[in-house]
Amino acid sequence: MIGAIADDYTGGTDVAVALRSQGLRTLLFFGVPPPADLPGHDAVVIALKTRTGEPEQAVAQSLAALDWLRGNGTDQVYFKYCSTFDSTPLGNIGPVLDALADALSVKTVAMTPSSPHHGRTQYQGHLFVGGTLLAESPMRDHPVNPMRDSYLPRLLRAQTAESVGVLPLETVRNGLADALSSANDRYLFLDAVDDTDLTVIGQALRRAPLVAGAAGLARGLATARPGTSGQLENPPVTGPAAVLSGSCSARTLEQIAAMIRVGRPAYRLDPVSQNDPDVLAAQALAWYDALPGSAAPLIYSSMGPVDLQRTQEVLGVEESAWILERASGLVADGLVRRGVRRLIVAGGETSGAVVGALGVSGGAVGAEVDAGVPWIHPVGRPDLALLLKSGNFGHVGLLVTASREDG
Known part of the structure; x- marks a missing residue:
């Protein structure tokens, strides 16, 4: 069994759908699950909220996830981080990798964020x-983790005392096995520019106890796994839909604009005008209650760089984030109580707040709406479906199409 540990909830859905796409029956849990009888499966993903937390907490939670996976039959552990490698000089990619590699007594961890x-x-x-160096892409001005360097070894060396190396593309395509067997670096970034490269890497690493990277390499590893008896059955969920967005990424802002252009009702959560999250959520739900018709609405706290800077200057970074996450969770709970059965959520932190507020511990990975964006069918809730979208993912019209009656 492949056991994946993801550093945020949307990253968990991304790696889960990558494993499922290659025929692996995949379960996804939000947080370390309690002991339970699970349906037949080939892969388990444990999604954590460790990307932006304190390094010590990220390490402790990741090791707890590792213990659960090892106790439930995992023979290969995959540490899934973001495909844009977004983090800070303090972590948490390096500290978590150090802890996992030490716990598994691994000499070299091969990895790539290529996806x-x-x-x-x-x-x-x-x-x-998208063909542009990371430091010259929109990630340069990411509101939480601005990425001002594109060279992966340098980024990781700021987070770990271990040695970091690179295998160039020519070696990956010609002589990968020999290079891996003779590697001396603790962490080794493998060049990969297309899916064929990732398939080759996945085959070479099929017996590695610990691998790390984004969803692309997870897909490559899954191709090296034996076939299964088929997917977990998840009947489609129908019923009212709503979109809840907290991501401030450029792509999500485009997706929000697309919803507004087609005339979807939209309500903005503004923590500057109302800094009590309970009142903020109640106002949004009162707006929802007054809506005519059945068009799936949008409730969002997403904002552009200027508004984000103003909000953080007025409230502080941590306070503004707490207000919006709590309000988003309360709104999600209120929407479901009012009959919403398909909830589309944009943003990793927002997804974590929603999942926590709804008490969703995990579920089966369903159909993919766009690359890395699947429907999640929560355990014990056959009437509910969640779509948790990473801020940077999806085509411009994704929120519109996913929330349609036939979405």
Whole structure:
């Protein structure tokens, strides 16, 4: 069994759908699950909220997830981080990797954030986003983790005392096995620019106890796994839909604009005008209650760089984030109580708040709406479906199409 540990909830859905796409029956849990009888499966993903937390907490939660996976039959552990490698000089990619590698007594951990499905590629150790160097992409001005360097070894060396190396593309394509067997670096970034490269890497790493990267390499690893008896059955969920967005990424802002252009009702959560999250949520739900018709609405706290800076200057970074996450969770709970059965959520932190508020511990991975964006069918809730979208993912019209009656 492949056991994946993801550093945020939307990253968990991304890696889960990558494993499922290759025929692996995949379960996804939000947080370390309690002991339970699970349906037949080939892969388990434990999604955590460790990307932006304190390094010590991220390590402790990741080791708890590792203990659960090892106790439930995992023979290969996959640490899933973001395909844009977004983090800070303090972590948490490096500290978590150090802890996992030490716990598993692994000499070398091979990895790559390359995920061509999402436009992420690695060449000569540099990360490209849509053909543009990471540091020159919109990630340069990411509101939480601005990425001002594109060279992956340098980024990771700031987070770990271990040695970090690169295998160039020519070696990956000609002599990968020999290079891996003779590697001396603790962490080794492998160049990959297309899915064929990732398949080759996945085959070479099929017996590695610990691998790390984005969803692209997880897909490559899954191709090296034996076939299964088929997917977990998840009947489609119908009923009212709503969109809840907290991501401030450029792509999500485009998706929000697309919803507004087609005339969807939209309500903005503004923590500056109302800094009590309970009142903020109640106002949004009162707006929802007054809506005519059945068009799936949008409730969002997403904002552009200027508004985000103003909000953080007025309230502080942590306070504004707490207000919006709590309000988003309360709104999600209120929407479901009012009969919403398909909830589309944009943003990793927002997804975490929603899942927590709804008490969703996990579920089966369903159909993919766009690359890395699947429907999640929560355990014990056959009437509910969640779509948790990473801020940077999806085509411009994704929120519109996913929330349609036939979405």
